[in-house]
Amino acid sequence: MHIVSSDQFSVGDIDEIFESAARMKKTLATAGGREKLAKKYPGRQVATLFYQPSTRTRLSFETAALKLGMGVVGTEAAMAFSSAAKGETIEDTVRVLNQYQLDAIVIRYHEVGGAKRAAAVSSVPIINAGDGPGEHPTQSLLDAYTIKASHGRLSGLKVVMGGDLKFSRTVRSLCYVLSKYKDNHIVFVSIPDFQIPKDVTDNLKRTDTSFELTTDMSKAFADADVVYWTRLQKEYLKDAKQLPKGGLVIDKQSLKLMPKHTIIMHPLPRVDEITTDVDSDHRAKYFEQAGNGLYIRMALFDGIMNGRA
Structure with missing residues (x-):
């Protein structure tokens, strides 16, 4: 399931995400818990595709994936260091990424609706990490x-x-x-x-x-x-x-x-x-x-990997 808008979540969905985030926070508090989480999703990979600058959002998403034992690939300046600089559309970029057997794609786009455009062509879950002045x-x-x-x-x-x-x-x-x-x-x-x-x-x-x-x-x-x-x-x-x-x-x-x-x-x-x-x-x-972003994003990845989010 894609995550593109806050409006898509019901109160029940939010409660479930918060409960999962609280469990993540508690588990991360001990060395044994961190070791257990790090073995949770071996062999899973996430791509982070950021067309705008980011510190907290990008790093917390990538840290969340790593703490769950997932691999991470991506670019922090896609407008300059991806084929977007050559004129490639977000749709074509996502179609290509879909060929790499990824488990989720996190996108920050510079225009409203970028995440929805990506989701429309993706069989891999898209997570909206901010689309211009649209949503986050x-x-x-x-x-x-x-x-x-x-x-x-x-x-x-x-x-x-x-x-x-x-x-x-x-x-x-x-x-x-x-x-x-x-x-x-x-x-x-x-x-x-x-x-x-x-x-x-x-x-x-x-x-x-x-x-x-x-x-x-x-x-x-x-x-x-x-x-x-x-x-x-x-x-x-x-x-x-x-x-x-x-x-x-x-x-x-x-x-x-x-x-x-x-x-x-x-x-x-x-x-x-x-x-x-x-x-x-x-x-x-x-x-x-800002710190709570780690637990929430770990909970979202956990839900996606289990087919719940």
Whole structure:
């Protein structure tokens, strides 16, 4: 089965993935457990095909495969170091990879819909590792896993999402997941040029998930259970005067506006939208969040190898 969109997962699917991820985490905690996992899928191979730069996603997928005893081949700069540089389509590349008896293909593509195009011609499971500003389903799973680990639930939450919401595939995918659970309220904090797209809010309306749009960070942070911040891609900004004073930055002063139980998340990389002096606060979960990507991606590989995912 292909993994191309967060919307394809049911609540039951997500529960099963989370249970598997928790088992992976527990098993990796001991030397004996790591040795057992490393013998799980000998002779299986995964290809990682990345048309855009990646640190956490690519390395966690490759580490996940290796920790399960699988082989890994791939390219980290497919636009420059694959036949894409000669004009080859994603469809033709995937058709060729299908001839190599692989067990899964992980793809990050630079345009929306790249993973779906690959899946349409592939008999090998395709995993979407991000397609332009489209979706990032495995990121949404690790994000939701992080939220549940902290709050014990994925319903009845006030989730504040801020920064570049227009071009953020992680925000779109996480909204798909949160919309599957009852009584969540999402607050989108940004300026007009970067506010959440209509397709996301249309889905929230369809699923009766309440939401609001604002530029007021102070108001948004009050009573927040989750603050999910993203990098503001200023190169897309039409008018710098739109930025509020101080920008959309979480710093030590911002922490005073948040409840003690709030968790602060970020898909990374960050630039200056969360200052480094926030890192030591107990609410900062973004590095733990990144670490959870390993367990989630191990769980997904495990499901695919067993024909469940």
